[in-house]
Amino acid sequence: MEKKDALINWFKTNTKGYLLFSGGFDSSAVLGAAMQAKANIIPIWVNNGFNRAKADDMAQQAKSLGAPELKIINVTPGQVVVDNPEKRCYHCKSHILSLAPQDGLPLFDGTTASDLGNYRPGKQALDEYKVQSPLAELGITSWETKDIAIALGADPDFADHESCLATRINYNKLLTPERIKAIYKIENYLIKQTNDYHVRCRIDDEDHMRIELSKPESYALLADASVREKLFEMGGDVCLFVTIDVKRSRPNEYDKRIKY
Template sequence: MSTMQKPNEMLLDKYEKLKGYLRSLESVAVAFSSGVDSTFLLYAAKEALGDKVMAVTASSCSFPKRELNEALEYCKSQGIKHEVVESEELKIEGFSHNPKNRCYLCKHELFEKIRKIADDNGMKEVAEGSNLDDNGDYRPGLQAVAELGVKSPLREIGFSKEQIRIMSNYLGLPTWDKQSFACLSSRFPYGEEITEKKLSMVDKSEQLLLDLGFHQLRVRIHGDMARIELDPAEFDKFMQEDVRTKVYDKLKEFGFTYVTLDLKGYRTGSMNETLSADELKSATRN
């Protein structure tokens, strides 16, 4: 993305409603990943509540170091109180087997920890950054959010991803055109064992592609095969011989036997394409 439209009056009014909603919480601990949504939410919370806001970031092997460093740097630059909590998903019973409710297991454990940090710091509420678009995909983690009483201000006020990017650009946030990110465990097909070694393979592969200048991407792991999802507009760049050869050689070095390019390109939740209609319907009701 190189340009972004300016917010219209309706969107500016929606932002004011968001700040009003956040003020009604009195104080809040924001689950902060340094992504597009949580950065926007944290900025709005800081504007609305001043020092009555803090950020909490989970550190684990499924969360790339670059994202943690960005979270640390952003909170330091904004003068926002920030705590990092260890949340090692692989220690959660059943998580490594990658069941279909994997995200629920992770989010439930994580938000219990964030709730305790919030209580210890005198914060009345916990908030997370899911947006309106998340209602349309398989998101079992939202069930944990509901069960634990975690607030979802962006969904509550009705912000879409595009609107968040427009407002983030308007507000001067560095994440306005940042690629969408989900934890590295989402790169595994349901039922395939998640290990620290495989997570590292995915992390290094995605970092390589980012370093090569690709923007929106995923490296999905299927046994010993890497399935690369890119924006179709970047296919020509990928197919340049020097780029293609480097990616292939490096991913082999990282531990993959086969390296493939997904012809449909990048899309969110592609691992959910194997779920039945009933499973998707059940999940989106939560």
């Protein structure tokens, strides 16, 4: 794997720093390569209440990739993030980066070449804090990071599992604890039933919750009335309607309306 080797070699000249670690394929590929290069890179995981994964599982993923430690930063999102504007990711990322170690060592992240043409307001914050993105620099795409991460020891199920739940709520709709909790419960319930890690439970407005699925067995599960009742039980307190999207899960459709 030429690109895996290129990534490992990159860390033979970038030997110290911190990695913004999410446990997904992208940052796992970066961490695994850094550990293979024997670079002194410390992974940092930010627990802001929007995570689908838990701290113990995140620590295990870092360990599987060879990291001797995982630094955890607990963050309470500010009101500007809770208000959920279109630039939410910028404000969230800026807050996170302001809490990163300020000892002069560089910060790295898992931005890939695939991310550069998409709506990524958090990229502005990365640029402002001079975060280095080795995957993007080397032209490595999100499709390629999956194979690299697995080859370097990442648990693929966990890498698929982790995701930011704040992205599920349509812009300018508040990121309330009740909404985040309902999304978390529904997604984890469906994952346990079908291993459909790409399930997305989205809140479009105050009345409508829309569940996106990606596996045939996930749709088949809905034939069971008790499952449908369970989904409404978990989502009915925050939305009047709990619906199933007929299209498979995909990136946030509302981003297509944003001019950038």
